Amino acid sequence: MxxxxxxxxxxxxxxxxxxxxxxxxxxxxxxxxxxxxxxxxxxxxxxxxxxxxxxxxxxxxxxxxxxxxxxxxxxxxxxxxxxxxxxxxxxxxxxxxxxxxxxxxxxxxxxxxxxxxxxxxxxxxxxxxxxxxxxxxxxxxxxxxxAEVLRAENVLWAQPSGLEWLETGVEVTESEGAPEELDAFFMEWRRSKPAVLVRGRDEYAWRFRDHPTRSYRCALARRMGEVVGCAVLRMGEVDGEAGGILADWMTMPGDRECGMELLRWAREAVGGTDRLFVNVSDRSGEFALFQSLGFRVRGTDEYLAFRGFRRPTVMSWLFANWTYTLFDSERG
Amino acid sequence: MASYEIRPYRPGDEHAILETFNAVFGEGKEDFEPRTLEEWRWGFERNPAGNRIFVAMQGDVCAAQCAALPFRVTFRGKPATITQGVDAMVHPEHRRGLRRPGLYVATARPFFATFRGPGRDVLHYGWPVEPAWRIGKTFLNYEIVRTQTVLFAKPPEADQRMPDRVEEIARFDDDVTALYGRCAKDWGLSVVRDPAYLNWRFFDHPRFCYRVLGLRHPSGELRAYAIFRCADFPHPNCGLVIDWLVEPNDIEAGELLHEALRVQARRDGAESMLAVFPDWSPWFDRFQIWSWDVFGSDYLLIGIIQDPHYDTWWLRKHWWYQLAELDTV
The missing domain is CATH 3.40.630.30 (Gcn5-related N-acetyltransferase (GNAT))
Known part of the structure; x- marks a missing residue:
């Protein structure tokens, strides 16, 4: 039998x-x-x-x-x-x-x-x-x-010392734990995202502050006092290389200045010598943004896999529309 | 219910195959240029690695076809063959000819039963769009090897001279086989770049014209080459790097050929340039250093791996491929 x-x-x-x-x-x-x-x-x-x-x-x-x-x-x-x-x-x-x-x-x-x-x-x-x-x-x-493959995963990497900097009107401050303004900024940020995990204070507190083995640093970017971006960083290894890993990243579409300032903060946080790594969907605006800021792409051994229970389940829809970072998984 | 004769290709079938091909792929396309018999003969009769075709015939009509272009490869240091699935089709008047899974799958199953297995094709691959991927996944064991990234760049904004040492190659000679051997020594799987394949693929192509740009050692032996063509794929007026064969540590040759490609793209009026490299290749990184950007595409590189000792994880890290392995460019 x-x-x-x-x-x-x-x-x-x-x-x-x-x-x-x-x-x-x-x-x-x-x-x-x-x-x-x-x-x-x-x-x-x-x-x-x-x-x-x-x-x-x-x-x-x-x-x-x-x-x-x-x-x-x-x-x-x-x-x-x-x-x-x-x-x-x-x-x-x-x-x-x-x-x-x-x-x-x-x-x-x-x-x-x-x-x-x-x-x-x-x-x-x-x-x-x-x-x-x-x-x-x-x-x-x-x-x-x-289960199906959603994406053969890539990683973006850069040597912070190789990045170029300009003065911008964006100010970045490091935040303890889960920042209070996060919920409101997320609601604004997610408007252009058809599929996205919620990044509110509760989620940040659990994912980052309460993580049992990893330490994270969180930074908010402000322009004229208004939050325009957020990044989370931890130290770690990617494929055996030590560096800073951007565990989450939220900037508004096209806001290159905000991206530059958050990267400036990350560079200082990692000491200016190690590498920075980030993982985002290769169909996202962030993927292009990071490359425009000096990051290069390389392949990994990882597949992001999924199974859909929504009818009709269209892999290409999720592939093109899910905005994710390492926040979305325990890899973060 | 309609009955069909599902069987391997026989000489003479090409007329019915061609008629169905032009009916299927020209459907609703005003700018479609019908495939000619000469083009069919180039692909399926003169391919140095032969052909793989199964048809579902009803009388004189080719109701469906499962076909592939075979290529000779080096697979872990030994000769073998792989196939690219092409021209999957069901005649518009026969799309309800068999119930689910349908006439195409009924034609494909004996195709794969015939060509897979020990000593036969080690891999069947393709770049299907999603509907074809779904059928293949459900009924034919298609697996995604990778979601395909592509490299894009802008051509130069002003005319430039072609680098002095770069020459246009009129036809490949035996020295290309040695170049391939030097490049392929660390590749687990790759199509053999020898004169039989390359001259057939590029110089004898009945529809497309390619520019083959090469560099030679002082001895006259071929040192490196790049193949270029302007096409309306994936968007209008795109300069495609079709094939790139440069030893991974020969950065100087790479720089000269890269510059030559940019000059050629400018001369041909390309509005953008596109290249595809496996992401483990040093050239994937080098092109980014040369200011090419990486984008995710809608294309899925799929494979049916015939040898159970290997899987998509292995292929993703060991298979060297280029746009040359895509028949439509």
Whole structure:
């Protein structure tokens, strides 16, 4: 009998701050791919996301855990309407058990159930699930869970000392935590964005201030006292190269001066010697802006993958219209 | 329900294939220039790597076709073949000829059953638009290798002299094979650039004229080349860098050929210039240093990988390709 016909005991629920059994299971699977462990603090942080997180498990008849998933729900604006996008942060399967298609059956069943329960048209359902899978997960998700590649990801990089500067009327100040003016600026900024995750004070506080392992610095750009831009920076590595990573970036379309001033701040924040990195959609205005400010593009090993539950699901629409940065995923 | 004879191409089918091609691809296009028999023969009879064609015939009418242009490649140091899917079509009067998944898929399935597998084509690729991608993904195991980025630049605003050492090449000789060997030593997969392929692809093309700009070593041996053409793709009057074969550490040759391309673009009245490089190539970075900007395009580079030991992740990092591998330019 094929494993496809087997019934798995599937549980789907809101994530708790402590998920030790799932964490241990996922870490075992990650170790099999040579990936580092996820800490208990990271799992707790996910459960505290403004939109919450969902965990799922599939067990066999003996109660043994065979597959697990964790999805963080992010508030989003989709064509002007409130929605939630799901970031798939963990998929794990006990590939050592069973053979052939049987091996992957519990994870396939779990993801199918997840889609039925939580996904669909907004606002009730999540219209999109997305993530940056490992090579093994990508192969599985494409073949068994209807996931598609949205983009072969690029990274923009620059040596800050190589950037040219002009005087502008924009003033940049560093902000502690989540700045008060953020909500109002986001509402203005997102008007030209057909698909975007919400970047309000709550989201910033959770994503950046409360992150269990990373330290971020946030800066606001003002012109005549009015907020016109925002950038978030952390130190880290991209493909083994150390530098400053722009974890989020909001400037109004065409506002090059604001971009220059935020980059001036980032240059000073990284000490003027290391590299700066940023990841944005290659169809966005920001992608062109960064190149005009001296950044160059290079490929990465990453695919941004998604599964749509909106009908009709058009990959090219999301490809062209989703404005994202590293803020949108745990890569940030 | 209509019945069709689905089978490999037989000599003589080309007349029906051509008729359907011009009906399908000319549909609703006032500026469409019908494909000629000479063009068909160039692509499918004189290709040094042969052809791959399956048709669905109903009487004398080609109701559907699944076809590909094969290319000889070096795949991890050994000879092999890959194919570019081209001219996927169903005759307008036969689009309801079979229920879902439809006549095209019914024609494509035996095509792939015939040409895939050990010892056959290692990769089938294409740059489909989204509707064709959806059909291919659902029924034929298409996978996205990458969403395609392109490099754009503006030609010079004033006339300039062609760099002294750059010459126009009239036809490729055997020394191009040695140049290809030097360039390809670190590439996992690439179409073999030898006289048989290059002369067929560029100098014998029945519709397009290409400028082949080259540099030679003092010994006379070919050192590097770049191939250029002005086209209305992807927008009017675009100067396309069709092929670029320069050793990765030969920056001087690259600079001279790059300057020659800019001069040629200006002379040909191009309003912009476009090039495509794999993003792991040093030339992808070098062109940016030369003030080219990168843009995301609507094109998806897709592949059906026939060897289970390799996947899109491997292809993305090891496959050297150029616009030369796209038949429509």
């Amino acid at each position: 094929g494993g496809e016909e087997r019934v798995w005991n599937i549980e789907l629920r809101e994530a708790e701050p402590v998920e030790e059994e799932l964490r241990a299971f996922v870490n075992e699977a990650r170790a099999g791919e040579g990936l580092e462990e996820r800490s208990a603090e990271v799992w707790r942080w996910r459960a505290e996301a403004p939109g919450g997180a969902i965990v799922g498990s599939a067990r066999d008849d003996a109660g043994e855990l065979r597959a697990a998933v964790c999805v963080v729900r992010h508030p989003a604006i989709l064509e002007g309407e409130v929605a939630r996008f799901g970031e798939v942060v963990e998929v794990a399967n006990a590939f050592a058990k069973g053979r052939g298609l049987v091996r992957a059956a519990p994870l396939a069943a779990l993801l199918e159930a997840f889609g039925r329960v939580y996904c669909g048209a907004a606002p009730e359902g999540m219209p999109f699930l997305y993530g940056v899978p490992t090579r093994r997960a990508h192969r599985f998700l494409r073949g068994r869970a209807k």
